Amino acid sequence: MDQTAALNLADSYLKTRSLDWDAPPVRLIRESSFIDGKFLIVQFNSIAFLDRGEIGEMLGGNMPIRVDLNSGNCELIKMVDLIDYMDRGLIS
Known part of the structure; x- marks a missing residue:
């Protein structure tokens, strides 16, 4: 799937997940x-x-959020993944 389709899946995932959060x-x-x-x-x-x-x-x-570009599965990444992305300079 392309990046636009994956972003749309992530958006839908976020909207659904955030309904249960006590956050703005x-x-x-x-x-x-x-x-x-x-x-x-x-x-x-x-x-x-x-x-x-x-x-x-x-x-x-x-x-x-991590979207699998093959399956479309969405999930929140784990701390170990966040640290890896930060160490590689992909997330600040």
């Missing part, structure tokens, strides 16, 4: 997404932070 409304950060092997990795944060820079609404501890 959230949105994908599409422009920082990247492909790593067979996965699309995409971060997200609160709309208030992304649109208006409201630091108090910035999420903490939110793990990026």
